[in-house]
Amino acid sequence: MADRTPVIAGVGLSDYPKAPHLDATGHHVQAMQRALADCGARKQDIDGYATVGMLAGDEGPTLAEYLGIDHRWFDTTMTGGSSFEFHVQHAAAAIRDGMCDTVLITYGSDFLSRMGRVLGTGGFMQRPQRVTGPNQFEAPYGNTLIGAYAMAARRHMHEYGTTPEQLAEIAVGVREYAGLNPMAMYRDPITVDDVLSSRMIADPLHKLDCCVTSDGGGALVLTTAERAKDLRQPPVYVLGASSAETHWYISQMPDFTESGAARCGPVAFAQAGLTPDDVDTIQLYDSFTITVLELIEGLGFCGKGEGGAFVAEGHLRRGGRLPLNTDGGGLSSCHPGMRGIFLLAEATRQLRHQAGEAQVPDCNVAVACGSGGWLSCISAVILGREHP
Amino acid sequence: MEVREVASWDKPVPAGGNVSGEYWAAAAEGRLLIQRCPSCGARQFYPRLVCATCGAEPEWEEAAGTGVVHTFTVIRQNGAKPFSDELPYVVAIIELTEGPRMMGNVTGCSPEDVTVGMPVRAYAEKIEDGLAIPSWEPA
Numbered sequence: 001m002a003d004r005t006p007v008i009a010g011v012g013l014s015d016y017p018k019a020p021h022l023d024a025t026g027h028h029v030q031a032m033q034r035a036l037a038d039c040g041a042r043k044q045d046i047d048g049y050a051t052v053g054m055l056a057g058d059e060g061p062t063l064a065e066y067l068g069i070d071h072r073w074f075d076t077t078m079t080g081g082s083s084f085e086f087h088v089q090h091a092a093a094a095i096r097d098g099m100c101d102t103v104l105i106t107y108g109s110d111f112l113s114r115m116g117r118v119l120g121t122g123g124f125m126q127r128p129q130r131v132t133g134p135n136q137f138e139a140p141y142g143n144t145l146i147g148a149y150a151m152a153a154r155r156h157m158h159e160y161g162t163t164p165e166q167l168a169e170i171a172v173g174v175r176e177y178a179g180l181n182p183m184a185m186y187r188d189p190i191t192v193d194d195v196l197s198s199r200m201i202a203d204p205l206h207k208l209d210c211c212v213t214s215d216g217g218g219a220l221v222l223t224t225a226e227r228a229k230d231l232r233q234p235p236v237y238v239l240g241a242s243s244a245e246t247h248w249y250i251s252q253m254p255d256f257t258e259s260g261a262a263r264c265g266p267v268a269f270a271q272a273g274l275t276p277d278d279v280d281t282i283q284l285y286d287s288f289t290i291t292v293l294e295l296i297e298g299l300g301f302c303g304k305g306e307g308g309a310f311v312a313e314g315h316l317r318r319g320g321r322l323p324l325n326t327d328g329g330g331l332s333s334c335h336p337g338m339r340g341i342f343l344l345a346e347a348t349r350q351l352r353h354q355a356g357e358a359q360v361p362d363c364n365v366a367v368a369c370g371s372g373g374w375l376s377c378i379s380a381v382i383l384g385r386e387h388p
Numbered sequence: 389m390e391v392r393e394v395a396s397w398d399k400p401v402p403a404g405g406n407v408s409g410e411y412w413a414a415a416a417e418g419r420l421l422i423q424r425c426p427s428c429g430a431r432q433f434y435p436r437l438v439c440a441t442c443g444a445e446p447e448w449e450e451a452a453g454t455g456v457v458h459t460f461t462v463i464r465q466n467g468a469k470p471f472s473d474e475l476p477y478v479v480a481i482i483e484l485t486e487g488p489r490m491m492g493n494v495t496g497c498s499p500e501d502v503t504v505g506m507p508v509r510a511y512a513e514k515i516e517d518g519l520a521i522p523s524w525e526p527a
Contacts, residue, residue: 129400136402137434138491140521142463142471143479150461151481158459158504203462203499251434251481251491256459 005225006092007235010039011345016216017185017334020113027108027217035219040232048073048100050087073100080372084340085379089241091222108217109336134249148250148374150202153290155256166308167289168195171208171331173317178328180358185212186332209289211330218341236351236383240271243379250374260378261298268380276300281360283343285371286329326358340370351385389453389510391418397515398470407435415512416520424449433488451486453510458483462499478502496525
């Protein structure tokens with residue numbers, strides 16, 4: 001019987017962090033072409049497709065038409081930045097069940113270049129508008145995206161004594177890896193003091209606690225272990241994948257110190273038959289430093305409330321026992337509106353042992369964990385180099 | 389809660405809809421409403437057509453208009469008018485005495501004086517007939 005164990009076979013990233021020559025569709029196209037070239041699969045082999053855009057609700061079917069994907073399995077789950085981990089969770093099950101054989105996942109955004117074009121030309125709300133749905137209970141108060149994460153950070157500090165210095169350490173370590181990525185937006189080393197002396201955006205988060213704004217896109221090709229034998233790259237096995245939604249709007253977050261990773265992490269590890277101790281590198285959504293802190297606690301790499309001390313011990317740094325975001329992350333490399341696909345691409349690069357200077361030694365198991373919305377929708381994917 | 393008339397309001401305006409309109413209209417009369425489920429007893433905010441715990445139909449309950457700051461931030465950067473003219477300002481999650489939490493601004497003190505656990509009380513800014521926006525100040 002054919003081995004239908006789901007694997008990531010191909011990976012492609014489009015030009016980043018600044019690509020004024022590409023629109024969003026151009027990023028999807030370029031990333032797909034590069035992922036196909038990476039693994040040697042043909043576009044005609046693709047019979048499953050997952051994607052998500054940030055604007056119109058019909059971007060998924062429009063892209064399937066534009067790219068010419070004849071899908072018999074299709075997924076446009078939109079959970080913000082974690083969408084692509086959700087897609088992998090769903091695609092792995094679809095491949096295993098035989099609903100399709102080869103899945104393409106794409107993302108593309110001209111977030112930075114487009115912002116340059118709309119700023120100052122009416123891009124921001126100018127006049128009163130009527131706000132519908134649950135957002136009407138937040139919009140009048142002028143909260144911001146960063147403000148939402150800042151409220152999580154504030155509560156974590158209040159309950160557990162987490163310090164701004166400990167959060168800053170996350171940004172410092174990720175920046176060190178960005179220095180090894182020639183494409184990264186910011187590559188010069190920074191110190192904890194640099195983070196703390198950068199401008200306060202929303203207390204207690206400073207500018208350098210926040211991810212960059214960039215262009216970029218990515219694509220993954222998933223298929224069966226059987227088919228991957230005929231492809232060019234060493235397969236990366238999907239060992240476990242689970243997701244959770246604790247809330248969508250930030251005012252509904254049940255516990256500001258705990259993300260849904262506490263729910264989906266243990267499920268994903270149980271599927272994989274592994275524990276956090278088995279993990280060699282983590283690629284976590286680093287929209288803000290606090291995002292990483294709540295993800296490592298939820299996934300069980302340290303106890304609840306112990307994230308600050310754990311980070312301060314240097315475990316997430318290059319040379320530590322759990323290197324974080326080895327491509328420079330969203331904090332320093334790229335964050336094109338949504339970043340989940342980059343976590344999977346970098347975990348794959350590490351597990352193929354193709355990460356060059358940033359290679360984590362003896363890397364056999366990696367976790368990619370996305371966070372979408374306002375620490376709202378979390379999805380953990382456990383990937384491995386060895387057949388389960 | 390005290391209702392204060394405001395001369396002009398350039399911030400986003402709630403659209404109401406479903407049960408939401410009753411909440412904003414009650415605020416204009418000085419009543420801060422939450423919901424309680426007659427079936428399972430759970431209290432909730434924001435108001436919904438359904439109890440988010442058990443699926444039954446919730447009923448309105450008037451809250452005391454008191455609570456504590458559960459968490460907060462000081463917004464120092466926001467490009468959107470009119471908020472950009474009011475920087476810095478406090479956005480907080482208030483835990484009501486009855487239990488549910490809601491978002492609001494904390495005014496009437498310096499942003500530097502706001503702390504987690506600080507007792508606050510509600511007031512409402514009436515922006516048009518039948519529509520007032522609850523907010524908070526130190527109790």
